[in-house]
Amino acid sequence: MKIGFNRASGCLAAVLGVAIALAWPVLANGFPFVFYDSADYIEGAFTGQVPIFRALPYALFLAPVRLPGGLWLPILIQIGLVALLLGLLARRFKGGWPLFLALGLAAGGLSSASWYAGLLMPDIFAGIAILGAILILTDGESSALARLLLIALTALAAFLHATHLMVLIGLALVGLVLWRLSWIGRRGALTLVGVALIVGLAIPSLHRLAAGEFTLNRGxxxxxxxxxxxxxxxxxxxxxxxxxxxxxxxxxxxxxxxxxxxxxxxxxxxxxxxxxxxxxxxxxxxxxxxxxxxxNPGAAAAVVLKGAGRQFLSFGAGDVFTPMDYHMGHAVERHFPKAMATFRNAGQEQRWKAPLWLDRMGRAAGWASLLLVPLLSIWALRKGERVAALIGFLTLVALAGNALACGGLSSVADRYQARVLWVAVAVATALLIRICRRRPAEPDSRAA
Incomplete structure (x- = not known):
């Protein structure tokens, strides 16, 4: 009974710790973080329509804001999904609640996960899609329920923005190559291909229903x-x-x-x-x-590659914490008039100082993860930890894919890469703890 109680209390403490690490910035702010785009998404949650330069799926995801709880409901969902994925990552590394807590404190307390989990934007789902895809590709032991959960979360995250889907497609193609090289199992590779195909049809189908046009990205x-x-x-x-x-x-x-x-x-x-x-x-x-x-095919390709390279090394809060009353005030006043005073008194609107050191800490953690993930992945491979090494390798591939999808094909902005870098921080933490705690005789499982 004592052991069971200790496990239960430890698990509860870990969940609370991760929740606090992910939620404290937005709670300290006193209102969900908002961005230039957030007003259009909130309007879309009520009308079902957004401008062509916004992602309609995320506007529909925000539909629960019409329920009691308002703008806080999607924030709670986003925080919960990040915590769930970190728990699945800890399980993949054969860790219990101590590893889960460590991952939550690292990703939420040191990196950008807490910024984006509290932001009314689809950005946090870029990292969720990446982490979900990596876990699908390297999964060989999970139960059917856990696999279905991973598939659903990954599909949802990719569905909410076209750039997320682009990165997912890239990872699916890499997965097929790894399968042919016998580095991962057929189930993981084909599952991710299936997810990419379903989402790749779902987004244009939604646009067809809403705007009469079968297209992935209207703008x-x-x-x-x-x-x-x-x-x-x-x-x-x-x-x-x-x-x-x-x-x-x-x-x-x-x-x-x-x-x-x-x-x-x-x-x-x-x-x-x-x-x-x-x-x-x-x-x-x-x-x-x-x-x-x-x-100018060569010059056009150079533009894309140069933008991707710049984006890969450009990350930070950018203008995520900039006051947004001018852009957001009308949407709050129209749909949530009782929350108007809370919105205008929020830390973001009062130019609070916390984001300054949050940004510095996030940049430092990001640079550390970019250094540690490749080094620790090589170390894990040399020690026979093939799955751990694969997770590290796929993380780097996903970061490059995100840089290509954003900086290469759209524009370079610090927040585009920061939105996914928390995955690298979590993976670096998991690799480091896994290697430090590895027993010499412990066999490594291989994805099936």
Whole structure:
């Protein structure tokens, strides 16, 4: 009875510790963290519609905000899902509640997991999709219930944003290669391929129902065209074609000598031209992008690879904690008028100082994980810990995939890589503890 009580109390203490580590920043803030996009997602939760540059699936995920509990309900769900995935990671490393607690304190207390778990944005699900995919690929011992849970969580996370799906597809392809090399089992590889296929059909199907168009990302061509702004590819092309065909982009040529964000989001930019239907922009963007790639395939590829490289090494809070009253106030006032005073008194709106050291600590933990994960993975492989080494290797592949999907195909921003780096911090912690506690005679299981 004493042992059972100790296990139960230890488990409870671990759950509470992880919950506190993941939730304390948003609780200290006094209101869910919000971003520029959050207002559109909240509006979409009530209307079922979002602008083409937002992810409709996440707006639907926020639908429970209409229930008692309001904006805190999705935050509780996000925190709970992160904790659940960390628990499954601890189990994969053959650890009990002490390892679970260590992972929660590392990912939630030292890295970016707590920032994004408390943010009304789909960003936290990028890491959930990655960790879920890695656990699916390396899973050889879990029960059927645990596998179904992993599949459901991974599918949900990938469904909520197209970039999450892109990384998942990349991991699925890597999984097929590893299966052919006999490094992982067939079940894990084919399961992840199946998840990617289902989600890859689900997102366009949702867009077909909501907007009458079967597409993965309704604003994708515009974002891709914007990647050609900074290196001057779009400006050079327009110099040649505008005299013959006056594209709408020709009127924005004064914006083509800086970053793509001014072209997209600046005053009078593509997404803020009320008199210009975005459907027309989408068609022209596809035409211009195709012409640029055909004319300069090497330069276009270089833009993508350079952006991915910059993104891989760019991570931090960025403008995640910036006051958002101007962007968010109208949505809160319209749908949650009783919460308006709480929103305006939140730490984020009062420019509180905690994010300064949260950002510094998160950057330090991120750099440490980028150094430790490859080193510890090699060490684990040399010690016969094949599954542990695979988890480390797949984590690095996923980080590179996220950098490619965001920095390579969209734009470079600190928060894009920070949203997934907590996975590397958790994996580095698990690898370090696993290696330190490994018994010489302990056999390693292989994914089946």
């Amino acid at each position: 994708g061509t515009i974002f891709l065209l914007a990647r050609t702004v900074e290196p001057g590819l779009l400006a050079a092309h327009l110099d040649r074609v505008c005299p013959q065909k006056p594209y709408r982009a020709c009127a924005l040529r004064d914006r083509l000598h800086g970053e793509e964000n001014d072209f997209l989001w600046g005053h009078g930019g593509v997404f803020f031209q009320d008199d210009e239907p975005l459907e027309i922009w989408r068609k022209e963007a596809a035409e211009l992008l195709g012409a640029i790639v055909r004319e």
